[in-house]
Amino acid sequence: MNAAIIGVTGYSGTVLYQLLSQHPAVENIHLYGHQDTAAPRFLNDEIEAFCDRRIMIEPYDVRKIMAENDVVFFATPAGVTAKLAQPYLDADFPVIDLSGDMRLKDPKEYAKWYHKDPAPADQLAKAQYGLAEFNTVHAGYVANPGCYATATLLGLAPLIKKHLIDPDSIIVDAKSGLSGAGKKLTTSSHFAWINENSQPYKVNQHQHIPEILQQLQQWDASVKALQFTTTLIPVTRGIMASIYAKPLPGVDEEKLTAAFEECYGKRRFVRLVKNGWPSIKEVSHSNFCDLGWALDPNSHTILVVSVIDNLMKGAAGQAVQNLNHMFELDETLGLPMIPSWP
Ligand SMILES: NC(=O)C1=CN([C@@H]2O[C@H](COP(=O)(O)OP(=O)(O)OC[C@H]3O[C@@H](n4cnc5c(N)ncnc54)[C@H](OP(=O)(O)O)[C@@H]3O)[C@@H](O)[C@H]2O)C=CC1
Numbered sequence: 283m284n285a286a287i288i289g290v291t292g293y294s295g296t297v298l299y300q301l302l303s304q305h306p307a308v309e310n311i312h313l314y315g316h317q318d319t320a321a322p323r324f325l326n327d328e329i330e331a332f333c334d335r336r337i338m339i340e341p342y343d344v345r346k347i348m349a350e351n352d353v354v355f356f357a358t359p360a361g362v363t364a365k366l367a368q369p370y371l372d373a374d375f376p377v378i379d380l381s382g383d384m385r386l387k388d389p390k391e392y393a394k395w396y397h398k399d400p401a402p403a404d405q406l407a408k409a410q411y412g413l414a415e416f417n418t419v420h421a422g423y424v425a426n427p428g429c430y431a432t433a434t435l436l437g438l439a440p441l442i443k444k445h446l447i448d449p450d451s452i453i454v455d456a457k458s459g460l461s462g463a464g465k466k467l468t469t470s471s472h473f474a475w476i477n478e479n480s481q482p483y484k485v486n487q488h489q490h491i492p493e494i495l496q497q498l499q500q501w502d503a504s505v506k507a508l509q510f511t512t513t514l515i516p517v518t519r520g521i522m523a524s525i526y527a528k529p530l531p532g533v534d535e536e537k538l539t540a541a542f543e544e545c546y547g548k549r550r551f552v553r554l555v556k557n558g559w560p561s562i563k564e565v566s567h568s569n570f571c572d573l574g575w576a577l578d579p580n581s582h583t584i585l586v587v588s589v590i591d592n593l594m595k596g597a598a599g600q601a602v603q604n605l606n607h608m609f610e611l612d613e614t615l616g617l618p619m620i621p622s623w624p
Pocket residue numbers: 288289290291292293294295314315316317342357358359360362380381382427428429461462463464465466592593596597
């Protein structure tokens with residue numbers, strides 16, 4: 283197949299390019315950039331690491347993209363696909379959108395949390411949320427989940443789906459490395475600030491809160507809210523979500539473990555860590571989500587720890603997993619099955 287990438291010069295775009303370049307079912311990768319760029323650019327001029335890849339990044343042209351490709355990936359910032367999705371939806375053309383533009387079903391929620399103009403409700407209704415372990419999308423427009431949302435939802439799924447916790451008691455403390463913020467330098471991502479430092483941000487205002495709730499409510503309508511805090515940590519890649527909740531009466535360690543095993547026993551990309559605890563480094567550069575859990579009888583609290591690589595399972599890796607679902611290929615095709623270690 284031929285695959286198009288829009289946004290190849292960004293962090294998730296480059297990882298997507300790396301994965302698709304080695305994907306056995308992808309024959310050609312075509313790159314497209316901004317709509318308003320008259321002259322084409324070249325990948326080797328934009329990304330030093332790809333200095334031997336003199337591949338053209340053509341100006342964005344929707345008709346050319348659909349004519350020359352079987353699928354298009356958008357690795358563009360919020361606000362881009364909300365304006366560009368319509369012709370793909372009209373043509374039922376396969377799209378995998380890494381941005382948050384088409385994830386929320388309610389346009390008012392998007393406007394509230396992203397502070398941008400939403401796509402129209404009829405377009406949002408057509409997009410399918412691609413949390414790959416639970417929603418196998420075979421065609422159309424896939425809204426690839428956010429990085430924090432992926433780590434949090436995979437950690438919470440067994441607790442919510444098996445009704446093991448008080449739905450009013452969920453607290454998530456999530457930390458992310460700097461590549462999660464994309465390539466643009468900001469004051470908070472400046473080396474002198476974040477090196478040997480750590481700071482919460484977007485407290486109670488993070489755009490993944492409504493995304494997480496939307497999916498949790500599909501599993502259990504009684505979940506009304508969650509306390510969700512995001513913190514920057516001085517690593518390049520990786521997310522660790524520590525999830526706390528109160529168990530319902532009768533829930534013990536055995537039931538907890540059985541729920542995780544039932545939920546993920548057959549899943550290739552979720553690893554259940556039973557000796558010790560998950561760590562960011564052990565999933566680095568892989569599409570794995572590692573999960574660990576415990577029930578403390580003294581504080582009567584469940585802890586689940588979920589780790590992913592934000593650029594892989596949190597973005598480009600899950601996008602390739604969704605590509606494999608869409609084209610009915612083996613789910614693992616083109617994805618590394620061994621993390622980068624040490
Ligand atoms: N980084 C991460 O860990 C994750 C990111 N995401 C989401 O994925 C998307 C990409 O993120 P990330 O890679 O971090 O972002 P970056 O900021 O690193 O890259 C954005 C890319 O989009 C391109 N771009 C910007 N505006 C346009 C436009 N109007 N038309 C065409 N191309 C455009 C940029 O090109 P140029 O440089 O030429 O402007 C660049 O290639 C975002 O929506 C992000 O929220 C989701 C999960 C995790």
